[in-house]
Amino acid sequence: MSATYSIGTLSHLSGVNIETIRYYERVELLPAPVRGNNGYRRYDAAAVQRLAFVRRGRELGFTVDEIRRLLELANHPEHxxxxxxxxxxxxxxxxxxxxxxxxxxxxxxxxxxxxxxxxxxxxxxxxxxxxxxxx
Structure with a gap:
């Protein structure tokens, strides 16, 4: 089984604030995470990479909608x-x-x-x- 991370660890690894991570989940830039038996969110390495992508996009001043389009393009490299x-x-x-x-x-x-x-x-x-x- 691959490693999973708590939201705090994800925040540390990605450089994205916890509240911002929750916001990105609400606006569907970040897929809803799996939940452990205790109900806590658990994230994988793909979430770390995706959040780093989003953070870099935001640092460059792209809007949430623009980043959504860029993520779609990143998910379809043949386009x-x-x-x-x-x-x-x-x-x-x-x-x-x-x-x-x-x-x-x-x-x-x-x-x-x-x-x-x-x-x-x-x-x-x-x-x-x-x-x-x-x-």
Whole structure:
């Protein structure tokens, strides 16, 4: 018989929080585990691998639905990966847009930083937030 793991051990081995593991079971990213005679969940090595896959996908910013599609593709290696390639291109474009937005925010905040005013009446940030042109 192959080794099985408790949810705590699975959490440690996969790097995924216990509550997150339970969530992934509810949303069916992780199949329901077998239960021991005591009713406790028991996971196998495949669950460790699957959770590591999901964790890496989430670290890269993929949504639960996107990861579900990637898991489906991983389960059918004979299928073409055009859908995965498209997903990566879209995700990369989204990230690059966020980077542009963050750079604009950084520039705006640098211009507002280090206000030497003694009162809020002359605070550059308060003035910028209150002006109609900052929309």
């Amino acid at each position: 073409p990966c055009a859908g995965a390639d498209e997903m990566v291109v879209e995700h990369l474009a989204d990230i690059e847009g966020k980077i542009r937005d963050l750079r604009r925010m950084r520039k705006a905040l640098r211009e507002l930083a280090l206000c030497h005013s003694q009162t809020a009446a002359h605070c550059r940030l308060i003035q910028a937030l209150g002006s109609r042109g900052s929309d």
